Amino acid sequence: MSAITRDEVAHLARLSRLALTDDELDHYATQLDAIIESVAKVAEVAAEDVPPSSHALPLTNVFRADEVRQSLTPEQALSGAPAVEDDRFRVPRILGEEA
Amino acid sequence: MTTTKMSYDEALDRFEPVLGLETHVELGTASKMFCGCRTMFGAPPNTQVCPTCLALPGSLPVANAKAIESTIRIGLALNCSIAEWCRFARKNYFYPDMPKNYQISQYDEPLCFDGYLDVEVGGETVRIEIERVHLEEDTGKSTHMGGATGRIHGADYSIVDYNRAGIPLVEIVTKPIPGTDRMAPEVARAYVTELREIMRSLGVSDVRMEEGSLRCDVNVSLMPRGSSEWGTRTETKNVNSLRSVERAVRSEIERQGAILADGGRIVQETRHFHEDTGTTTSGRSKEEAQDYRYFPEPDLVPIAPDPAWVAELKAALPELPSVKRKRLQAEWGLSDLDMQAMHNADAIDLVEATVAAGAPAADARKWWMGELARRANETGTALAELPITPAHIARVTELVASGALNDKLAREVLEGVLNGEGTPDEVVDKRGLKIVNDEGELSAIIDEVLAANADAADKVRSGKIAAVGALVGGVMKASRGKADAARARVLILEKLGVSE
Numbered sequence: 049m050s051a052i053t054r055d056e057v058a059h060l061a062r063l064s065r066l067a068l069t070d071d072e073l074d075h076y077a078t079q080l081d082a083i084i085e086s087v088a089k090v091a092e093v094a095a096e097d098v099p100p101s102s103h104a105l106p107l108t109n110v111f112r113a114d115e116v117r118q119s120l121t122p123e124q125a126l127s128g129a130p131a132v133e134d135d136r137f138r139v140p141r142i143l144g145e146e147a
Numbered sequence: 148m149t150t151t152k153m154s155y156d157e158a159l160d161r162f163e164p165v166l167g168l169e170t171h172v173e174l175g176t177a178s179k180m181f182c183g184c185r186t187m188f189g190a191p192p193n194t195q196v197c198p199t200c201l202a203l204p205g206s207l208p209v210a211n212a213k214a215i216e217s218t219i220r221i222g223l224a225l226n227c228s229i230a231e232w233c234r235f236a237r238k239n240y241f242y243p244d245m246p247k248n249y250q251i252s253q254y255d256e257p258l259c260f261d262g263y264l265d266v267e268v269g270g271e272t273v274r275i276e277i278e279r280v281h282l283e284e285d286t287g288k289s290t291h292m293g294g295a296t297g298r299i300h301g302a303d304y305s306i307v308d309y310n311r312a313g314i315p316l317v318e319i320v321t322k323p324i325p326g327t328d329r330m331a332p333e334v335a336r337a338y339v340t341e342l343r344e345i346m347r348s349l350g351v352s353d354v355r356m357e358e359g360s361l362r363c364d365v366n367v368s369l370m371p372r373g374s375s376e377w378g379t380r381t382e383t384k385n386v387n388s389l390r391s392v393e394r395a396v397r398s399e400i401e402r403q404g405a406i407l408a409d410g411g412r413i414v415q416e417t418r419h420f421h422e423d424t425g426t427t428t429s430g431r432s433k434e435e436a437q438d439y440r441y442f443p444e445p446d447l448v449p450i451a452p453d454p455a456w457v458a459e460l461k462a463a464l465p466e467l468p469s470v471k472r473k474r475l476q477a478e479w480g481l482s483d484l485d486m487q488a489m490h491n492a493d494a495i496d497l498v499e500a501t502v503a504a505g506a507p508a509a510d511a512r513k514w515w516m517g518e519l520a521r522r523a524n525e526t527g528t529a530l531a532e533l534p535i536t537p538a539h540i541a542r543v544t545e546l547v548a549s550g551a552l553n554d555k556l557a558r559e560v561l562e563g564v565l566n567g568e569g570t571p572d573e574v575v576d577k578r579g580l581k582i583v584n585d586e587g588e589l590s591a592i593i594d595e596v597l598a599a600n601a602d603a604a605d606k607v608r609s610g611k612i613a614a615v616g617a618l619v620g621g622v623m624k625a626s627r628g629k630a631d632a633a634r635a636r637v638l639i640l641e642k643l644g645v646s647e
Contacts, residue, residue, distance in 0.1 A: 063438055067240050102234060108451040114176045114213035117183025122193045125201060125309075135192040136290070136306035138599035139243040143301055 051084035052077060155397055158369070158404025164331040165377050166396065167366035168275075170342055172317045173285055173359070174217050175352045180284045180315040181208030181251065184233075188358050192308035200313035202247035207446050214315035215258070215280060216460065217351040219452060222280045222318055222344050223461045225582040230258050230643065232451045235282075235444035237241075243307050244286035252283035252318075253459055254441040258450065264345075265469065266337040270483065275338050276322040287312035317351075323366075331400065332368075332393040338391050339363050344468035356387050363392055365420075367399040369407060378403070379413040380444050385420045394425045402427065452534075469600025475499060479508040490522055495531055497537055504541035507548075514540050516562055535564050542571045555628045556580045582631045586638075589622075589630060593638055596621040607643050615639055 057077045061068045068076065094100075119125075122135050131138035179186055182199035198206040207637065219229055236254035262277035288311050293303025327334040339358060343361055347355045354361040368380035381403070383395045398420075405415050417430035466474075472495060476486045479498075489495050494515045501511035515530060519540075523530045543560055546552040552560065552575070563574030597604045600621055606614035615636060622635040640646065 063239075063241065067486065103448055105448065107297075107448040108232070110209065110448045111212035111215060112183075112209040114178050114211050115183060116178045116185050117197070119195050120186045120201075122191070125193045125196045128203075133292075133306045136308050137193075137243070138304060139289075140304050141302060141304055142225050142242060142289070142291075 050077070050081045051088070052080050149644040151409060152401045153405040158400050159329050159410075161372060161408060162369035162400075162404055163325070163328060163372055163374075164396070164400050165368045165370065165378065165380070166321075166327060166331055166335055168335060168338060169364040169366070169382075170283075170319045170339060171362045171364075172221070172319065172342075172346055172352045172354065173361075174214050174315040174350060175316055175350075175360075176211055176213050176217070178211060179313040180211050180214055180282070181313055182206075184310075184313065186314045188355075188360070190310055193310065195310040196312070200246070201309060202245075208251065210450070211315060215450060215452070216592070217315075217349070218258050218280060218282045218317050218458055220349050220464065221319070221346070221351060222262065222351055223457070224464055224467060225259070225264055225277050225280060225319070227259035227262030227277060227280055229452055229457050230256060230260065230447055231454070232256075233258055235447045236441045237281075237444050239440045240438075242286075243305065245284075245287050245312060246287070246309060250284060250286060251444055251447070252441075253281035257281035258452075264338065264341060265488075266334065266341045267469075268333050268337045272465055273327065273330075273334055273337070274326060275334075278320045278322045280317060280319050283316050283318060284312050285314040285316040290372060313394070316510045321533050325377075332396040335365060335396045336389050336393040341468065342387055342551075343389075348465050348471070350465075350638075353582075356389070359387070361626075362387065365392060365395045365399070367396055367403065368413070369400065369403045371407075378407070379415050381413065381416055381418050381427075383418045383420050384430065387422070391420055391422060391425075395420045395427065398426050471495075479512070481512075485512075489516060492516060494520070497530055500537035501540045501544075504538045505605075506541040506544040510544040511537075511540060514543070514561070518558055522565060533565060534567060535561065537643045539564050539571055546571065546575070550599060550631065551575075551581055553582060553628070553631065556582065559628075580629065582629055589626075589635060589638060592622055592625050592630065593618075593635060593642060596625055597639070597642065604643060607640070607645055610645070612640075612645065612647060 053074055054077045057073055057080060058068070061073070061076075125130045126135065126137065128139045168464075176186060178184060178201055179195075182197050184195045184197050184200055187195065199208055222229055233253065233256035235251050235471040236256075237249045238252045238254070239249045241248065257279035259280035260278065262280070264275045264277060265272050266275060267273075287307050289299075289305045289307050291299050291302035291305045294301035299305070321338070329440070339361075343354045343356075345590050346352045346361070352360055356362070362384075363386045365383045365386055367383070368378040370376060370378045373598045381399060382560065383399060386392050386395045399418070406413060415428075418427040420427050467580055472486060472490065475495065476483075481489075486495075488499065489512065492515075493514075498508065498511045499513050501515065502508050519530060519533060519535065523533055526533075538559075543552070543557050546560070547554065547557050559578065559580055560571050560574045563569070564571055568574045568577060596618055600618060603614050603617045603621075607618065618639050619632055619636050622630050623632055
């Protein structure tokens with residue numbers, strides 16, 4: 049049985065606003081399935097006494113003081129934006145497919 | 148689907164509401180949650196952004212120590228347990244309000260959990276259980292363009308300002324609150340009011356609802372009376388005043404009641420509250436939690452607050468507002484009703500500051516709850532926003548106590564201060580508002596009044612002492628309110644050779 053269904057891949061694509069064709073869905077479903085199976089192998093070697101880990105380094109409490117640092121200028125901030133209006137980032141319609 | 152509404156009472160006759168409140172508080176830190184950008188409200192667009200909060204490649208977040216501390220203090224003030232170890236999580240979603248395409252939040256490991264807050268409603272104490280208090284980052288501000296309504300629906304495109312993106316945001320989530328019955332709207336309001344005061348007393352946020360530094364999402368569901376199975380809930384966003392919290396709950400109860408009574412189903416969704424109509428409209432269908440694909444934030448290491456530090460923070464908490472209200476009520480000798488009225492008017496801190504500036508409590512309360520409350524009401528401003536300070540009020544009460552002003556003149560002084568004419572002393576000078584204390588001047592005015600009102604003077608001479616009121620009134624009028632009425636009365640009786 050596959051670890052991820054084609055429907056689940058289609059759902060993920062929709063959440064990511066990716067328009068995948070039927071062929072692409074098949075293609076990625078197969079690939080993702082292989083990836084999930086590979087990652088699942090880790091669980092086979094993890095013993096009961098090994099807690100799940102989310103970080104490579106055994107560090108906690110890395111904080112910065114609440115101090116203001118120089119920000120970018122609006123010109124710098126917007127310099128890479130595909131579209132700008134009124135000193136703001138202009139983005140395509142957000143709820144396009146639901147409107 | 149029905150669009151008719153059911154009356155509130157009718158809905159409550161048939162259904163019982165269950166509430167849930169999610170409150171977001173923007174912390175008042177100098178810099179953002181994960182970078183050093185300023186957090187000033189109202190700055191020109193995209194002037195408080197940097198590679199980290201714009202999610203430029205290679206940037207990494209580092210947590211703001213002050214924000215962690217403030218969140219723990221909030222949790223402690225809400226009687227929460229503090230996590231010994233917890234992590235940030237990525238909440239993935241597709242909206243451009245975060246340039247990263249995810250928001251750093253907390254998921255199954257909140258910094259604070261399992262607390263409660265007691266609120267007073269209609270003389271009863273209602274305990275609101277707190278599920279969690281977690282720390283996340285605020286999102287940018289989108290403006291939707293091209294649509295007729297300025298809303299996301301129907302817009303052609305949007306423009307985004309990321310100044311707010313990354314400001315530390317604390318989310319306080321209640322457990323479901325059953326059993327409030329007809330009081331549901333009032334309980335919701337009382338809870339948010341109390342929360343706001345706690346934030347203020349902790350000094351962690353300016354909690355201005357109109358500027359969005361305190362925002363509330365209101366969850367409401369209904370179940371048929373006698374049932375114990377909760378209904379489907381809706382989440383109403385955009386609730387930006389205390390009054391709106393109350394109205395949003397009421398409106399949702401009426402709307403859901405009508406649908407359920409018609410045999411319809413409630414859709415689990417986000418709804419938007421509209422200030423102008425007091426009603427809600429449908430927003431997007433709520434994404435399921437799993438759709439956010441939460442996972443531990445790999446760019447930030449876990450937080451493990453030192454228990455000794457947490458104990459220190461707990462010991463250093465300020466007196467909480469409800470405790471302080473009880474203490475002040477006893478000190479000021481006020482009834483529950485009077486105290487509640489002051490609380491509702493947001494006058495307690497102002498009166499307290501006025502007393503601290505030297506005024507007797509009764510006088511301080513009289514001015515703030517009388518003249519100034521009226522003025523605030525007329526101009527639609529909050530009491531604290533009036534251009535007058537507790538020190539001004541204390542000075543006016545001092546002038547009245549010393550006999551330099553009477554109440555009528557004091558009101559004129561306050562009006563002058565409110566009109567921007569300066570301090571009370573400056574207004575007194577500029578407007579010439581001192582009581583006539585000069586006996587010679589007062590005597591001359593009395594002589595004039597007696598001459599002009601011979602009938603009344605005769606009546607007093609013949610023993611009808613009550614008639615002296617008209618003469619005192621004449622003196623006050625002639626002096627344009629500046630005479631000391633009590634002194635004038637004594638002098639008039641003396642001049643007429645009458646003793647009481």
